[in-house]
Amino acid sequence: MSGTRPAGAEDSKTRTALLDATVQLMLESGYAAVSTRKVAAKAGANPALVYYYFRTMDELFLAVFRRGAEANLRRLEHAAAGDHPLRALWKVVSEPHDAALTMEFIALANHREAVRSELVAYSRRFRHMQKEALTSALRTRGVDTGRLSPAALTVLLGGLPRIMAMDGVLGITDGHDEVLALIEEYLQRFEGFPPGGDHVPPGRSVEPPPV
Amino acid sequence: MSGTRPAGAEDSKTRTALLDATVQLMLESGYAAVSTRKVAAKAGANPALVYYYFRTMDELFLAVFRRGAEANLRRLEHAAAGDHPLRALWKVVSEPHDAALTMEFIALANHREAVRSELVAYSRRFRHMQKEALTSALRTRGVDTGRLSPAALTVLLGGLPRIMAMDGVLGITDGHDEVLALIEEYLQRFEGFPPGGDHVPPGRSVEPPPV
DNA sequence: GTCTATACTTCGATAGAC
């Protein structure tokens, strides 16, 4: 998207090790802990190789981001195409590993313009796909979404796991179980198949339980 | 909470300027952009003064955090004691400035243990107060919270603004209006008084609108 | 592709004059 393509094969073992090390560092100690020296050390490679495979730190972060983003979009696509799109969709956005990493990239975007524009572009794509999948899945099941459009549901659906991920990092889990149970109830009502349970025919009503 | 108290009066003009500069830097460019030199430059002070007023960078961040945290707790307290606690409470957690700064501190907590423990302690206090305020306000209004306890509501209430703040930073506002409208509807049902509108007597039912 | 060596910058922190 910007500048010349760095050297090195896309499937190089060292390259992958550097990407993995970067992810690990970001999750363990935050994006600010990522430096060429530390990444190389964790990957068991020479620091200069970071510049061989990725021209700059920006490119390193972008490569990490793109790898995860593409994987996530494929996962979302797969979820939407399956038999239980709602449950699968929830599973995709709930991946705690991804939620935590996304949080880091959001913070990182705040002072790396290249990361920011990439994140914005990806977010739009992801939300659009999510909204389409939601719209189609709800229509197929004859669910009336009422006043809350799929766009609004997408905000909630994509946001709740991120909230709980933030809380979780701080060791705060008060009320999480109940929120998860509420989601599970919706999933069950619309798609049946509680994980490991019996199949209950999906209802046609979208009336939520009393708050 | 740790180590010796740094020098300098609590109400020193320079000290305040350094704190303000730190906040500004965090919001503009992220916590990683905060360095003694940049803080001093933005505050129009000498870099060495950072170490005079705050012994270390940890202390600087903690001082910034505590100042905001105390102010926020007071705001929450005030909201809970007023005539329209639900609306006031929502207003407190919706402060976009605070939401963005909180995000930075969460990211910062990931690699500064001192910040982390302070953030955890504050979060627990804030949530506890929020939960108590919510419980009391709903009971006073005769609202049955059903299966979703105040703890769960607190997760949603405190989380939604953070989600929308994150989105907002990326310029993504799809569906936000609808979520806000939903919140407004609840506030109106329980407390009436739409901002600038006529007073509608609060209902007794907590049945949410269809999703 | 991998390594050493190094240039240059910025960082946190301290000593000590004023």
Added chain:
DNA sequence: GTCTATCGAAGTATAGAC
């Protein structure tokens, strides 16, 4: 309280041998 001067560590990035 404020300043200059400076140390040592760590950062990004490049040149060039192997």
